[in-house]
Amino acid sequence: MAQPKVIVVGGGLAGLMATIKIAETGTPVELFSVVPVRRSHSVCAQGGINASVNTKGEGDSPAQHFYETVLGGDFLANQELPKRMCEAAPSIIYMFDRMGVPFSRTPEGNIDFRRFGGTLFHRTAFAGSTTGQQLLYALDEQVRRYEAEGLVKKYEGWEFLSGVMDDDKTCRGITAINLVTMETRVFPADAVIIATGGCGSVFGRSTNSMICTGSAASSLYQQGAVYANGEFIQIHPTSIPADDKFRLMSEACRGEGGRVWVPRDGKPWYFLEEMYPKYGNLVPRDVASRAIHKVVHDMGLGVDGEPVVYLDLSQLDSKKVTQKLGGIVEIYEKFVGDDPRKVPMRIFPGMHYSMGGMWIDDNHMTNIPGLFAAGEVDYQYHGANRLGANSLLSCVFGGMVSGPEAVKYAKGLSRHTTDMPQEIYDRELKRQKEYNSRVLKMDGKENAHVLHKELGDIMTKNVTIERHNDRLKETDTKILELMERWNNIGVEDESSWANGELVFVREFYNMLQLARVIVVGALARDESRGAHYKPAFPDRNDKDWLKTTKATYTANGPKLDYEPVNIKYHEPKLRNYA
């Protein structure tokens, strides 16, 4: 049998890990990324990566990590993959250690661990406060080695456009566009792994990178891939709002002793510590964001009357702050101009992470045979709310599972991509080229970037911390209006060289489709669970809603189905961090 051909789309932690695992089997990989992979969004992760190594002798264990992950996710996560992930976590840390990641160390020379939200254990390994950057680089370096050996071929600066589906609705490759030459090409493959990350752009401004458009996932959803739990969007409690984005202030700030407060009656009110005495500032993110929302919007206690609360490191030892949080302190200094070692930081919650994503089975395959997904773009692991420092872990673990599974699948095929009629490739390529020509000819009155801002504004206003059915309906109507207006966009750039406008107009259409999945899913779910909070339905309702949302594309909008959650290890319990 000829070598199977595997494509990985996305060069963050999940995509790179999958690539390494595939290359280790001797199978060649074609790796696609919109940016040089070393610039992928994983680079932004700050605080750390969870693993119950129990370095501090606190009695921590992978079983405990697993339980807290499931509890943190408000029991919406299927339990099989998170269990395996938590069991694999210590060996994942060790792998990165062997790759040379400069983890912070204990005096004995062991890897140091700090606290993060949703646990009372020191479980988070870290490299200063740029952990994602160091982990990404470590995998990038290993992939570069395979690239030098010829096993990996990188297509950096290529953007995924669509999957190639054969007549049996099996994935047989992809189409992609070169972002400089604008060449659109078809790439046959026996298996495709989508590792394209999150969808922050759907909310306009978020803590995500500009490249996190959700476009690839949305495009595949429109081709029949099921999108699951889209309504579960994590709002990070501590970010710095700005014109261009929300800049993350890591949970590590609170893990190292940072306190959240607002002035009340002339004195600091440490409201998280008062509301949640056991976990204090380290309650999970959904809980912290809701508390901030309440203090600012319901009680009117925002700093100087603005939607701002303080995150305070100024009472901590400034040398320790520099050493353990230097990278983020620097971000605050550079972007705001104040020194967090001296004055409290002014922060507010911002859209951060999508728990939902492409539906996958326990082998990371989507409902489309041959199409796999891993990383933030898949929906497994985090349920209704993700614990801090579990994202790097789930990305790496997802890559470790999906890579070998894709190879296994490809090797087991009775008909390979080489046996497929050329027609299936030609027709998809033609479809994409026609789409590009259509966009280039758009000469309407609307500006795509202005429409994008309108989408982001209404999504941020109505589909983040608090959700009300009337406002969700209003949002869906607005998205439909934006879809209409999309047809009337004028593309100011007709050139066939590095035409970012063409690409953006296509991405934006995909954002609109994905926005509907998020909104329609949220509208239907009349309960509160994890990050999804409806004041009109304030409690979790396991009887009716302990189930996974599955959105399928139809011309009339998302069709929702539900499937039961696998709760074979832990029965749902009340989630209480007080």
Added chain:
Amino acid sequence: MSKVIRLKVKRRDNPNQAPFWEEFEIPYRPRMNVISVLMEIQRNPKNAKGETVRPVHWESSCLEEVCGSCTMVINGKARQACSALIDHLEQPVTVEPMSKFPIIRDLQVDRSAMFNTLKKVKAWIPLDGSHNLGPGPKMSPELANERYEFSKCMTCGCCCEACPQFKLDGPFMGAFSFGQVHYFNEHPTGKMQEDQRLDAVMDIGGLVDCGNAQNCVAACPKGIPLANAIAELGWDTTKRAFKKLFDE
């Protein structure tokens, strides 16, 4: 009259076109950075003369000064556009692409030469495999902290842009690569391949071409102690040269 931000962008649609300057006037808002000004131009692509123009093309991703994408020359200095705050810049703000890398369009350049150099210097630790083989070597907090400084290199190209030796299409590798060699040679496992990396920086375009101007140190947005790496590598390569001489 309301306050405006004056921005001059050095533009060209493709590498074959001669560059030209285009001026923009953007309504001022507090705490804007160069990126948010460029975004404003996307939403209203008109130059200072009021003519509709093609939106400015640039490269960006994280906007937190950690991915390296949005590096450009702002008021004469190579830096990241995301952390270039308008309130701290003299106007008109001039923005141009880096000059030491092949131009793609407007503010975007092609930095693939940097990644190829990382290949050449074998900037990795050759793992036996990603399967579980237990933890890596123990390491003192001091060494971990020292290596951490070098691990923050985001291949942005500022050190190359500032370096008198680094030229478009020239052979010089650039200071960042010496930092990376030092980073891997300092690691107990990485040290096992020290000679291979030293040989790479002793090749054409390597360490001997460094004029010791030390512009790189001043230019690095992450404050990476590149001069230390260059000094230590100077010593290591000398030892290596002697060893090779006597071995042959």
